[in-house]
Amino acid sequence: xxxxxxxxxxxxxxxxxxxxxxxxxxxxxxxxxxxxxxxxxxxxxxxxxxxxxxxxxxxxxxxxxxxxxxxxxxxxxxxxxxxxxxxxxxxxxxxxxxxxxxxxxxxxxxxxxxxxxxxxxxxxxxxxxxxxxxxxxxxxxxxxxxxxxxxxxxxxxxxxxxxxxxxxxxxxxxxxxxxx
Numbered sequence: 001x002x003x004x005x006x007x008x009x010x011x012x013x014x015x016x017x018x019x020x021x022x023x024x025x026x027x028x029x030x031x032x033x034x035x036x037x038x039x040x041x042x043x044x045x046x047x048x049x050x051x052x053x054x055x056x057x058x059x060x061x062x063x064x065x066x067x068x069x070x071x072x073x074x075x076x077x078x079x080x081x082x083x084x085x086x087x088x089x090x091x092x093x094x095x096x097x098x099x100x101x102x103x104x105x106x107x108x109x110x111x112x113x114x115x116x117x118x119x120x121x122x123x124x125x126x127x128x129x130x131x132x133x134x135x136x137x138x139x140x141x142x143x144x145x146x147x148x149x150x151x152x153x154x155x156x157x158x159x160x161x162x163x164x165x166x167x168x169x170x171x172x173x174x175x176x177x178x179x180x
Contacts, residue, residue, distance in 0.1 A: 005057075021057055023050070033061040 007016040010024070017024045022037040033054050035043045046065040054061045 018057070018059070021053060021059075023054070023057075023059060025059075026062060031060065033059050034065060 006019040007025075008019055009016050009028070015025055015027050016031075017037055023033045024035045024037060024043050025031045026034050033046060033050065035046050036050065038044050046061060048066060051061065
């Protein structure tokens with residue numbers, strides 16, 4: 001089964017963003033993450049913290065937006081002078097209308113049964129089909145037998161009624177002869 005990714009279009013920048021992660025991409029064609037939409041509808045720049053989520057979701061990211069060295073551990077930052085080590089935050093305040101972009105269909109890949117633990121084995125599926133077919137065949141045979149019995153019963157009833165009809169016709173003929 002494939003995971004569908006839903007993108008929203010950012011018309012002013014001729015780009016898109018991913019609805020679930022809020023990652024913003026370079027463009028609709030160049031799908032490299034360049035940042036993230038925040039709750040204030042601003043674009044936060046791409047950071048090292050976003051790399052793991054990009055990889056988890058299968059997105060490429062623009063490495064040129066990262067510093068040459070990863071940030072230092074927070075323990076070391078606390079021990080230094082905080083005023084000189086804080087990085088300025090860069091945010092772009094842009095009104096962003098939400099427009100759905102048709103999702104890109106990812107071709108479904110078939111997983112061999114031995115690797116898919118949830119897939120029933122061929123034998124189990126075959127046995128289920130055979131069991132259902134056998135039940136169906138038994139139901140058809142039972143219905144046929146019941147219909148044959150009903151047919152036989154109706155044929156007997158029909159013969160009895162035919163005989164009774166013949167007797168009535170004879171009686172009517174007798175009465176006609178008496179009164180004519």
